[in-house]
Amino acid sequence: MRHGRDSLLMTCRLPLAALLWIPLVLPSIAYAQKALPDLNELAEETLELLNLSRQEAGLNSLSQNKALSMLATRHSQEQAARGRISHYSYEFGLSTERRILISYPNLGRLAENVARNRSVKLLHEALLRSEGHRRNRMDPQFTHVGVGLARANSIALYLTEIFVAAPKGRGLGEPVAFYFDASPGSYEQGDGPLVELGTQVITVGRPGPDDPEHWTVKGIDAYQSGDLQTAKQFFQTSLRLAPDYRFAKYNLARVLLETGVPGDAAILLDELLKDDPSDLVAMATRGNAAILLEDFKAAEKIFRDVLVHRLNDAASWYDLGLALEYQDRLVEAELAYRQALHVDPKLAPAQIGLARVTRH
Structure with missing residues (x-):
């Protein structure tokens, strides 16, 4: 991101991140990877290094949230199965913002880092060297984090970090639902793009041309390919549809x-x-x-x-x-x-x- 930056496409305030958006549904079996014995330990190590860096900077430690870690792990598994870093879920057709807000719809601030390397130590060092990723990790407003890792092979370790700020005076509470509770096909745009998850009815599916996110997604894709003029046009189209859409406005800037x-x-x-x-x-x-x-x-x-x-x-x-x-x-x-x-x-x-x- 957020910043240059394959990091974090976050909701309203992320650096321009490496979000690659193409409609693709992979067989669910591809994600049924067997968890390696060390992944939980590696997640704990990641959190320890992250909080140590925050403490050294005079910041509060982040509380690990189980639900956020489940979201992060699921996304890391998808990236490992595809062999490609992305903030976008191609399997479900959902952006970072949608994936997280399905679980916690009242969040006002969130961010996501995604990365790939050979070890937790190398991941940690690389994320701190990147301006956009570092700012997410060192943001004093964030209160909770989810950490999830997955392996594509013996040397490729995928990491997803999800950062959120809990509503003031309240904790995060229990998640409403998880995006992966529904089958991938449920998120296809069609006659009835609604999915009932828990107590929430969610409008899902790939955003269409009347949705500013549609053009923002295309803008990020163009940006990643180096076509900045086309990216500019797509972000401008997004803002014509929704002049106050912070995500498009920041990326256009x-x-x-x-x-x-x-x-x-x-x-x-x-x-x-x-x-x-x-x-x-x-x-x-x-x-x-x-x-x-x-x-x-x-x-x-x-x-x-x-x-x-x-x-x-x-x-x-x-x-x-x-x-x-x-x-x-x-x-x-x-x-x-x-x-x-x-x-x-x-x-x-x-x-x-x-x-x-x-x-x-």
Whole structure:
């Protein structure tokens, strides 16, 4: 994502993630993989490493939620069976948001990381090096996590992490249902795209052309193939159908930044922040837009505000250093770059920035 970024396509506030969307129903037998004895232990190890990193950053530990872990495990199993990382469930035709909200329809904030590597340690290190994935893992607003792993073979380990913020003053409670309680065919769009799960009647199925998610999905697909202009058109179509659809608005802003239109991106990001001033992902992206617009004082202020909430965000320390460097405040820029490298010693842009401001 969220960020570049195969990570997390989340609901209203995720970085542009590696979501690959094509209608495909695989035989259910493909997912009946035998759980290896070590998968539960590996999930526990993943959670321990995650919470240790949060504690070191001065953040609360996340509570593991059994239902979220079931959702995460099921999605990891699907990815392992397909041999492909995706936030989208091709078997059921459901996005991250739909899969999770079927279980917990009242959530206001959620995110998902997906990744593949050879070990839990390598997964953990890679996720922390990726800006979008790291921000999901270090988000101070999240309270609960689900962790699920699956193997495609002896060396390919698939991980899904689901992050949610429980409603204030209440816990998560019991899940209403699980998306996999219904058969995959139940989610095909047809005459009656409704499925009864538990106490909930859910409208499901691949979103049609009158649904903004349909065009957002196509936009992400185009983005992943490198066709940014087509991605832009699809996100714009989504917003014509639903002008306040945060998911499409954020992803369009990311594409606009990458295609050299930071002014238009800034307008969209300002709208997102007006609606939700606590959206730190949108805030950091707005800081990137300010740098591209050469409004370095504004960028400095934005990243300082972000760092109040994300003190151990190496990417934001780097971006702050860049904003300071462009103002010829080289001593302060050096300190910011050093702080970025203190948090993440392998952050190459910060290494280059530090060399640049200290070479004289």
